[in-house]
Amino acid sequence: MSAAEISDYDFRALRDAIRERFGIDYDDSKQYLLQSRLQARLIKRSVPDFGAYCRFLSSHRDREDEWNELASLLTNNETYFFRERAQLDILVGPVLDESLRARGHLRVWSAACSTGEEPYTLAMMLLESHRVARGQISVLASDLSPRALERGGAGFYRELSFRVCPPEIVQRYFRPSESGFALSDEVKRLVTFSRLNLLDSPGVAAVGPVDAIFCRNLLIYFDKPTQKRVVENLARALRPGGYLFLGHAESIVRLTDLYEPIVTAQAIYYRVKPR
Template identity: 40%
Template sequence: MSDEEFRLIRDLVYNHCGMFFAPDAKYLLEKRLSSRLAFHNLASYKDYYLLLKYDIRKDQEMSDLMDVLTTNETYFFREAFQLKAFTDEIIPEIVEAKLKKGDRSLRIWSAGCSTGEEPYTIAMLLLENSMLKGWRIEIIGTDISHRVLQQARKGVYGKSSFRATDAAYVGRYFEEQEGGSYRLSDNLRELVTISQLNLFDQNRLALLGRMDIIFCRNVIIYFDQLAKKKVVETFCQSLYPGGFLLLGHSESLMNITTLFTLRHLKNDMVYQKPLTAGGGL
């Protein structure tokens, strides 16, 4: 892959979804794209760029390319300290505020849900919470990769997905299959909607409606500063006033936006959309 081919393809990917490849990632991009060149029997990366840019198959190929480029390492009950903040501190605060308004609904978005472990973990935690009995709960899991979403919809997982899961949860919410895999229960599946979504697609994002909580863990690390700002501002628009944004443990909004207040809870630090305009940080 020449430097020019790298820049052309990198910029195309960036404009599509915000994923940024620095110059030192040229080899990584070349290696991941080599299978797509072989699939289409193309002689050069320039030919592949022209396919992505002008070919009648460009939309489908961009979708297939996202499957190749995205990393999807995840498991149930990941980042336990944050989940404890979610169940013990955030949910009670939201429940109290909503009951004062006579509202018994809860909407949560798992942005970058990969193979589904995160939204289904959220569903298990909410089903265990007696405060939410009789509430209308909606959990939406989205990802840009069609490949991982197929597995999320299937709801069948191997043992590696349960590396941090208490056996009691497995017994209550999964059924063991032949071969040692586990299928999640219907009552869990009913709470979660899985759909494909590019975080740069403003029209589709507008259709999601407002959320009480957004999980976006280990997603914006793949974006440059400008793309992070764009996506985080979209999250702010998507949250109700007082809503929460939960990022990965290595992610921060420092030098990105002042739209959120940083909350120091007992179990973790999280971001909250202020109740009034003006922002926090």
């Protein structure tokens, strides 16, 4: 079968359906990117062109399975251990202090956790702080992509994930194997993975109440209305006064008034206002 081309009409239909379901925004400049990412799916599903593929996604009995494939295929899962360290230090510093003082435990949620490097970093840093017993912390981790979550659960990582990871951490919590590093059960046990689409308002609210949410390097893939919808969903999962951490290229200052920004010399993060 020769490679199918996507028409402008089918591109717009697919783009709108993807945005509605996942929030991910394929703007006009990404028409050919989408075409090349989906070409193999047409072959897999034995459909002759993109129009037929759109119909498959809207009405075929296996459409939900196909959407799950797309959740893995269309997401960018770039991540690594100890990414944007300054924010991590704030969690293990003032946020942990406040939570221990007020409630005696910390519940933190990595809400777009990709392959697990972010929640495992949080767990390792909490262990390294020597200030909390195992029963005082829970690290929740969720993502849209089934394939990324599977890799997170496996806890096996290659060199690239350790690009800024302190060597003593690798030594303490990982076991070298032939082609990478396997994470110790001690850390794996602290993190609970689940699948969640952050557009799903009841699903997001049901995760709460948590003390802090890391939702970093996700909003950049969404248009403004979707960004607003997601951060407002997340506000409902935070306990009153809880904290939201975004990626350093992401800001919600003019997007919603549910949060107040906290600006330090090292990082910016947000506190949800009392409701």
